[in-house]
Amino acid sequence: MKIGKGVEWAAHACAVLALLPPGAALSRECLADYLGVPPPYLAKQLQALSRAGLVLTQRGAAGGYQLARDAETISLWDITAALEGTAPRFRCTEIRRNGPCGASSAECPAPCDIAAAFQQAESVYRETLAAVPLTQVVAGATAVATDGRKQRIGDWIQQNASGLS
Amino acid sequence: MKIGKGVEWAAHACAVLALLPPGAALSRECLADYLGVPPPYLAKQLQALSRAGLVLTQRGAAGGYQLARDAETISLWDITAALEGTAPRFRCTEIRRNGPCGASSAECPAPCDIAAAFQQAESVYRETLAAVPLTQVVAGATAVATDGRKQRIGDWIQQNASGLS
DNA sequence: TTAATTGCGGATAATATATATCCTAATTAA
DNA sequence: TTAATTAGGATATATATTATCCGCAATTAA
Numbered sequence: 497m498k499i500g501k502g503v504e505w506a507a508h509a510c511a512v513l514a515l516l517p518p519g520a521a522l523s524r525e526c527l528a529d530y531l532g533v534p535p536p537y538l539a540k541q542l543q544a545l546s547r548a549g550l551v552l553t554q555r556g557a558a559g560g561y562q563l564a565r566d567a568e569t570i571s572l573w574d575i576t577a578a579l580e581g582t583a584p585r586f587r588c589t590e591i592r593r594n595g596p597c598g599a600s601s602a603e604c605p606a607p608c609d610i611a612a613a614f615q616q617a618e619s620v621y622r623e624t625l626a627a628v629p630l631t632q633v634v635a636g637a638t639a640v641a642t643d644g645r646k647q648r649i650g651d652w653i654q655q656n657a658s659g660l661s
Numbered sequence: 662m663k664i665g666k667g668v669e670w671a672a673h674a675c676a677v678l679a680l681l682p683p684g685a686a687l688s689r690e691c692l693a694d695y696l697g698v699p700p701p702y703l704a705k706q707l708q709a710l711s712r713a714g715l716v717l718t719q720r721g722a723a724g725g726y727q728l729a730r731d732a733e734t735i736s737l738w739d740i741t742a743a744l745e746g747t748a749p750r751f752r753c754t755e756i757r758r759n760g761p762c763g764a765s766s767a768e769c770p771a772p773c774d775i776a777a778a779f780q781q782a783e784s785v786y787r788e789t790l791a792a793v794p795l796t797q798v799v800a801g802a803t804a805v806a807t808d809g810r811k812q813r814i815g816d817w818i819q820q821n822a823s824g825l826s
Numbered sequence: 827t828t829a830a831t832t833g834c835g836g837a838t839a840a841t842a843t844a845t846a847t848c849c850t851a852a853t854t855a856a
Numbered sequence: 857t858t859a860a861t862t863a864g865g866a867t868a869t870a871t872a873t874t875a876t877c878c879g880c881a882a883t884t885a886a
Contacts, residue, residue: 498843499751499779500873507775508756523832532759536876543834572778586664591673592802594697594837597814599806609793609801610672613737614664617789622781628774636774637757641764649762659869663872665844688861694883701847708863721854 503579505533507633510575513551514567514634514638515649530652533628541579548578558658562576567634573625586614667706668744670698672778672798674707675740676714679799680814685822686725695817706744711744725824732799739791751779 509527516522525541528535542561545551552564563570587610592599607615638646656661674692681687689707709724710716717729728735729739753776757764759800803811819825 498873501752501754502874504756504775507742509838511775525832529679530762530794531756532752532763534670534875539833540875546833551674553833554883555831555833555881557885559832559883564862572775579686587666591696591698591742596694597705597810597817598697599773599810603805603807603810605805607736609798610669612792612801613793613798617786620789621782621786625778628778634775634776640768640770642768643760645764645768652762656756656802663844667845670836690861699846702845704862705846718862720852720860720862722858723855724853724861726862735886 502541504577506575511633513563514630520659523560526656537609544578567630570630571626572628668741671706671740674800678728680796685824686727688725691821709743732795735795736791737793
């Protein structure tokens with residue numbers, strides 16, 4: 497019933513990657529350090545993002561992760577779907593077919609109203625998250641950051657990112 | 662990440678209770694039989710509905726369950742909340758405060774955009790379910806039932822419900 | 827070529843949650 | 857009282873989540 501915390505981690509990780517200059521990359525060690533989370537488990541989330549095509553990976557020395565496409569085109573739903581999958585969270589087991597007064601196949605041409613309502617609810621949930629691009633997350637975080645912290649973040653990126661020109 | 666199947670069971674159980682004449686009740690054995698689910702586990706869901714004030718229980722001989730209020734005023738969200746609770750499914754652990762570039766308290770007067778987006782998504786999810794009263798579920802199920810099945814359901818209720826006049 | 831770095835995938839384990847059942851106590855109609 | 861019936865706790869099992877480690881493949885620099 498709960499959402500894995502990997503979703504939160506991955507969202508913040510993507511927000512950091514969105515700060516990188518084009519072509520630059522961050523290793524998982526650096527990302528884990530920046531976010532303050534255990535590296536091995538974060539690696540799992542990053543692999544999922546990679547499989548979903550949201551980030552590009554570069555192996556070997558000076559390798560790391562970078563966004564696969566423009567931050568404007570990556571939504572929180574993309575990240576959630578990559579980590580949690582797209583299977584419906586409500587599972588209809590067709591209870592109406594059970595028991596002494598169960599419905600026949602002919603009486604069940606469409607999902608019952610209960611299943612339909614949950615499908616609809618999940619649909620609006622999905623659309624709400626899909627309407628939030630990474631750029632919005634980055635802009636919101638930047639808006640509340642002090643000038644000093646912005647400076648520190650820029651310095652940290654200069655020091656830890658690879659592929660900088 | 663998934664929703665317990667108890668929600669589906671409870672929703673269908675409430676839909677059955679909504680068919681009862683005023684004052685009539687059904688035992689959990691009868692309900693479990695009607696729905697085709699294991700009685701002991703269904704009992705847990707019914708207890709949760711009772712604690713939430715959605716159903717009334719009558720112990721002792723000829724006891725059972727009945728809706729606590731008009732079916733028009735019980736929504737699928739009421740039932741979901743009774744079974745799964747109202748705690749947010751997305752848990753914000755304030756990752757922005759972590760690491761070498763973590764935000765200070767002063768920079769975090771409000772939830773970050775990630776947490777806010779998930780809160781908003783859960784809100785629209787909740788509202789979608791809250792907009793579906795039991796009466797709509799019952800009407801939808803009745804609409805697809807054949808006349809013969811409606812007859813069988815009425816007969817079954819006559820035979821199994823207690824407190825009939 | 828060799829060595830160092832780094833992500834990938836599989837295996838593993840600890841913990842938490844969901845699923846399912848049973849038993850005893852409390853309650854109530856007959 | 858007696859039989860029926862729910863409440864609540866204890867318990868067992870299955871599944872999911874959280875977390876870590878290790879060997880392999882890929883890449884780069886010396």
